[in-house]
Amino acid sequence: MNRKxxxxxxxxALSRMPEADRKELIxxxxxxxxxxxxxxxxxxxxxxxxxxxxxxAEDALGISPTSTNKIDIRSILVFIAVLIININFVxxxxxxxxATWFGFSIGGIVMTMAVPIYSLIGLIxxxxxxxxxxxxxxxxGIGLLIVAAMWALGKFMWKWSKVYVIWNINLVKxxx
Amino acid sequence: MEINIxxxxxxxxxCALVIINRKDQYGYELAQSxxxxxxxxxxxxxxxxxxxxxxxxxxxxxxxxxxxPPRKYYKLTxxxxxxxxxxxxxxxxxxxxxxxxxxxxxxxE
Numbered sequence: 001m002n003r004k005x006x007x008x009x010x011x012x013a014l015s016r017m018p019e020a021d022r023k024e025l026i027x028x029x030x031x032x033x034x035x036x037x038x039x040x041x042x043x044x045x046x047x048x049x050x051x052x053x054x055x056x057a058e059d060a061l062g063i064s065p066t067s068t069n070k071i072d073i074r075s076i077l078v079f080i081a082v083l084i085i086n087i088n089f090v091x092x093x094x095x096x097x098x099a100t101w102f103g104f105s106i107g108g109i110v111m112t113m114a115v116p117i118y119s120l121i122g123l124i125x126x127x128x129x130x131x132x133x134x135x136x137x138x139x140x141g142i143g144l145l146i147v148a149a150m151w152a153l154g155k156f157m158w159k160w161s162k163v164y165v166i167w168n169i170n171l172v173k174x175x176x
Numbered sequence: 177m178e179i180n181i182x183x184x185x186x187x188x189x190x191c192a193l194v195i196i197n198r199k200d201q202y203g204y205e206l207a208q209s210x211x212x213x214x215x216x217x218x219x220x221x222x223x224x225x226x227x228x229x230x231x232x233x234x235x236x237x238x239x240x241x242x243x244x245p246p247r248k249y250y251k252l253t254x255x256x257x258x259x260x261x262x263x264x265x266x267x268x269x270x271x272x273x274x275x276x277x278x279x280x281x282x283x284x285e
Binding site for chain 1: 203204207211217218219220222223224225226232243244245247248
């Protein structure tokens with residue numbers, strides 16, 4: 001079998017696969033041919049090493065999203081359960097947590113601006129007290145700590161939010 | 177040595193994970209690395225790699241190569257490394273159990 005025969009056979013056997021996936025997979029094999037030819041092998045040798053295109057297509061189709069996403073009673077029930085639990089509990093809870101995080105972040109940011117804010121107020125009211133100035137400096141320090149903490153916390157929360165969402169999706173899809 | 181084809185199919189994923197973990201690989205490279213050790217249809221690598229990416233165990237990136245177009249490299253994700261470690265443990269346990277069964281048969285000869 002030469003390169004064209006191999007690729008044609010593979011393409012035909014993969015006709016059930018979504019266009020974008022099929023194109024990418026075929027490109028992988030084309031690249032394999034390119035590299036092999038570059039290293040001095042013949043098309044026939046490479047096609048032989050790759051194996052039977054019909055079998056390879058079976059392999060690839062067995063794992064294509066359209067064929068492993070079974071929509072059955074189980075997946076529908078899980079989907080409904082996931083929806084109910086998320087809507088009633090998880091989302092309100094997560095919203096509260098994120099809103100709190102947001103509040104602290106904004107608070108922290110504003111605190112870091114304590115010195116300019118106090119200076120502005122002082123300018124407007126024609127007033128200045130060293131004790132309040134140092135208080136503002138202190139607040140700036142605390143603000144910076146809060147912002148740093150919220151930054152780290154935010155990254156952590158975001159990562160685990162993504163993990164949770166993916167876990168939900170896999171639960172519905174039926175993968176472990 | 178000719179190896180039972182069913183053994184090979186089951187273990188291809190594990191071998192791929194281990195090899196990629198050691199060093200990021202492009203498809204052709206991985207195929208060669210594996211066939212150094214046992215004969216396998218090199219074409220099976222690509223559906224396997226596709227599945228590993230779909231399952232979140234691998235990511236890909238393109239890297240320029242001195243010979244021709246940029247190559248698609250595969251690397252393991254955090255989850256992929258965890259999965260690999262788990263699979264290695266299972267493999268060791270499983271082959272150990274099988275060996276025990278085999279050794280258990282010997283005295284009866």
